[in-house]
Amino acid sequence: MDHGNTLNSTPNQRKRNICLIGSGGVGTIASLVLEKSGRAEVTAVLRSKFAVIRERGWDIESVDHGCLKGWRPTRVVSNIVDAVVPNEPFDFIVITTKQLPEAYSVAELVKPAVSPGHTSIVLIQNGLDIEVPIIAAFPNNTVISGISMIGSRVNGENCIIHDGPDDLVIGTHFHDGKDRTVQHQQTREFVNIYAAGTVGPGAISGKCTFTDNMLVARWQKLLWNSTFNTLCTLLRMDVGELQSSGGRETLLIPAMWEVYAIAKAVGHAPAKEMIHHYAYRSSNDCRYRPSMLLDLENNRPMELEVLLGNPLRKAKQNGVSTPILSTVYELLKVEKWRIDHEKGTNILDTQKFS
Amino acid sequence: MDHGNTLNSTPNQRKRNICLIGSGGVGTIASLVLEKSGRAEVTAVLRSKFAVIRERGWDIESVDHGCLKGWRPTRVVSNIVDAVVPNEPFDFIVITTKQLPEAYSVAELVKPAVSPGHTSIVLIQNGLDIEVPIIAAFPNNTVISGISMIGSRVNGENCIIHDGPDDLVIGTHFHDGKDRTVQHQQTREFVNIYAAGTVGPGAISGKCTFTDNMLVARWQKLLWNSTFNTLCTLLRMDVGELQSSGGRETLLIPAMWEVYAIAKAVGHAPAKEMIHHYAYRSSNDCRYRPSMLLDLENNRPMELEVLLGNPLRKAKQNGVSTPILSTVYELLKVEKWRIDHEKGTNILDTQKFS
Numbered sequence: 001m002d003h004g005n006t007l008n009s010t011p012n013q014r015k016r017n018i019c020l021i022g023s024g025g026v027g028t029i030a031s032l033v034l035e036k037s038g039r040a041e042v043t044a045v046l047r048s049k050f051a052v053i054r055e056r057g058w059d060i061e062s063v064d065h066g067c068l069k070g071w072r073p074t075r076v077v078s079n080i081v082d083a084v085v086p087n088e089p090f091d092f093i094v095i096t097t098k099q100l101p102e103a104y105s106v107a108e109l110v111k112p113a114v115s116p117g118h119t120s121i122v123l124i125q126n127g128l129d130i131e132v133p134i135i136a137a138f139p140n141n142t143v144i145s146g147i148s149m150i151g152s153r154v155n156g157e158n159c160i161i162h163d164g165p166d167d168l169v170i171g172t173h174f175h176d177g178k179d180r181t182v183q184h185q186q187t188r189e190f191v192n193i194y195a196a197g198t199v200g201p202g203a204i205s206g207k208c209t210f211t212d213n214m215l216v217a218r219w220q221k222l223l224w225n226s227t228f229n230t231l232c233t234l235l236r237m238d239v240g241e242l243q244s245s246g247g248r249e250t251l252l253i254p255a256m257w258e259v260y261a262i263a264k265a266v267g268h269a270p271a272k273e274m275i276h277h278y279a280y281r282s283s284n285d286c287r288y289r290p291s292m293l294l295d296l297e298n299n300r301p302m303e304l305e306v307l308l309g310n311p312l313r314k315a316k317q318n319g320v321s322t323p324i325l326s327t328v329y330e331l332l333k334v335e336k337w338r339i340d341h342e343k344g345t346n347i348l349d350t351q352k353f354s
Numbered sequence: 355m356d357h358g359n360t361l362n363s364t365p366n367q368r369k370r371n372i373c374l375i376g377s378g379g380v381g382t383i384a385s386l387v388l389e390k391s392g393r394a395e396v397t398a399v400l401r402s403k404f405a406v407i408r409e410r411g412w413d414i415e416s417v418d419h420g421c422l423k424g425w426r427p428t429r430v431v432s433n434i435v436d437a438v439v440p441n442e443p444f445d446f447i448v449i450t451t452k453q454l455p456e457a458y459s460v461a462e463l464v465k466p467a468v469s470p471g472h473t474s475i476v477l478i479q480n481g482l483d484i485e486v487p488i489i490a491a492f493p494n495n496t497v498i499s500g501i502s503m504i505g506s507r508v509n510g511e512n513c514i515i516h517d518g519p520d521d522l523v524i525g526t527h528f529h530d531g532k533d534r535t536v537q538h539q540q541t542r543e544f545v546n547i548y549a550a551g552t553v554g555p556g557a558i559s560g561k562c563t564f565t566d567n568m569l570v571a572r573w574q575k576l577l578w579n580s581t582f583n584t585l586c587t588l589l590r591m592d593v594g595e596l597q598s599s600g601g602r603e604t605l606l607i608p609a610m611w612e613v614y615a616i617a618k619a620v621g622h623a624p625a626k627e628m629i630h631h632y633a634y635r636s637s638n639d640c641r642y643r644p645s646m647l648l649d650l651e652n653n654r655p656m657e658l659e660v661l662l663g664n665p666l667r668k669a670k671q672n673g674v675s676t677p678i679l680s681t682v683y684e685l686l687k688v689e690k691w692r693i694d695h696e697k698g699t700n701i702l703d704t705q706k707f708s
Binding site (some may be wrong): 234235237241242244245246247250251323324326327328330331333334335337338341 | 588589591595596598599600601604605677678680681682684685687688689691692695
């Protein structure tokens with residue numbers, strides 16, 4: 001079954017049925033935007049936050065949407081099996097979890113809620129090659145990904161601080177398992193729904209745009225994510241400190257050129273000018289701590305493989321020299337060992353004292 | 355004046371006049387050993403510790419020399435000018451300070467106490483090329499260096515904890531400004547005096563040995579110092595953690611091979627077997643934190659230039675590829691910036707609140 005031909009629809013048609021997995025800062029704002037469009041009903045799958053959000057909802061302070069108290073999407077469930085309602089297949093599954101391929105498989109995770117040939121899968125996640133296992137697992141479904149540039153984080157039990165405007169770029173990962181026109185239409189529909197939710201009362205500057213070259217867009221984002229994110233993490237520095245330290249010239253920009261060289265070798269090079277743009281767009285007072293650094297500081301898993309491991313595997317396959325990135329990767333793998341090791345120690349401590 | 359021909363002397367001759375600069379863990383044990391030989395009188399130049407040591411002396415707990423309470427060398431002075439006594443030139447100046455060429459010049463520091471053509475200068479310090487500015491400044495003096503493998507540290511105001519046996523390797527940095535036989539004799543005399551002080555009542559296993567190839571010995575030590583020291587510092591890990599993390603195989607040993615490649619290119623390669631020996635000689639329970647890591651953790655200057663900067667300059671001159679070491683060096687320069695920067699902040703804070 002495929003009702004792709006019904007997708008260029010008016011706002012009056014039935015609301016789209018959307019499952020959203022991963023309600024952190026990015027996911028909660030996405031669920032809010034999709035509901036605000038008036039064209040979708042969102043079932044949010046929450047794990048650790050389920051009880052508190054079912055009871056109290058989210059308190060949201062949003063640069064785009066103003067202040068909301070006790071906000072909830074249409075449905076809140078505690079696991080993906082509970083999300084599924086017979087004869088009401090999801091039109092879209094939106095995944096905003098962290099990408100940790102070494103810890104769990106996104107394809108396995110979402111499988112119960114995917115209707116083969118029907119549900120479009122939208123990965124609003126960082127990194128390279130994240131679509132590959134999804135296309136392999138669901139060869140007849142549309143696979144979409146989004147690059148989110150947003151400042152949004154969970155604060156305390158049920159608060160979201162959304163202080164950097166929502167800027168979402170969406171594109172299709174075309175494959176041969178489905179009519180390309182349908183893949184394109186379904187992607188366009190998702191963009192239209194999301195874009196409709198970014199505007200309206202209270203909205204300042206959120207936006208959702210379509211790209212017809214998702215891989216170039218991903219490599220462009222990696223110019224930032226594989227370099228600022230990883231170097232700030234290793235050095236435990238915010239963006240402004242890394243820039244002020246001299247590391248921008250000795251490490252950051254050379255590392256960006258390594259990313260560029262890999263992207264070029266695989267045929268998805270972004271504009272060279274983006275290197276200078278990214279390296280100099282933030283002021284040296286910028287106190288932004290990239291997500292991977294926050295993960296390190298909180299002993300949480302880091303998105304190392306999709307941000308650095310996968311690009312480096314492409315470098316190796318293509319004979320591209322990456323002295324800085326390869327060293328930074330091995331150093332961060334040692335940091336990962338420490339996080340895993342300290343977790344192990346903590347578990348032992350808990351067992352000992354419980 | 356050169357009385358090198360009087361140096362193959364018996365223990366009954368006049369005691370040698372030795373100035374020692376830098377009374378940390380290494381320097382204080384060196385002053386103790388030299389005095390214990392019965393063949394030398396030591397004038398120790400102390401800066402921050404002068405008042406307390408003049409008043410109370412050192413309390414020493416030594417694996418080689420037992421427990422000493424309130425021990426002092428023959429003379430204690432607060433600066434190098436006060437060390438100088440007219441018509442009593444120093445036979446040896448022993449320098450055990452940190453090597454921080456970017457912060458101060460050892461040659462400038464010791465100049466007031468060096469009698470041209472007479473005083474032998476002994477650098478018991480880490481790193482590469484440390485003898486170069488000394489030979490340039492004192493072209494008619496013997497220049498000796500020592501590689502110390504000792505576990506010894508200052509604890510509190512006036513205590514020394516010496517828990518790893520003294521193992522000092524001494525050699526000459528030959529140059530054309532002085533008869534080579536004299537350079538050799540003066541080095542041998544220093545070794546003899548030092549070795550005489552390591553034995554005797556209470557001594558367990560201290561030793562001082564002579565090497566006729568100091569540069570190979572220095573490169574061998576760099577196999578350890580340029581890799582374990584720098585990687586543990588960057589990762590804020592002790593030796594056992596670095597080994598357990600997987601970093602031994604992915605970073606440490608490859609970095610040691612980079613050091614080896616530079617040493618080979620400049621003609622001073624140590625035995626290849628030392629790489630495996632150093633990489634596997636410590637158990638994974640080893641909680642040793644290298645000196646550079648202690649410096650980082652205490653916001654003190656790190657010996658980055660002599661341990662890594664100078665070897666990398668040789669690599670560049672000789673076209674040796676050093677992807678790991680070069681990246682680690684740039685990362686540690688950023689850490690150095692942070693130390694300098696935080697010191698700057700501290701100074702401002704002090705000014706603000708005083």
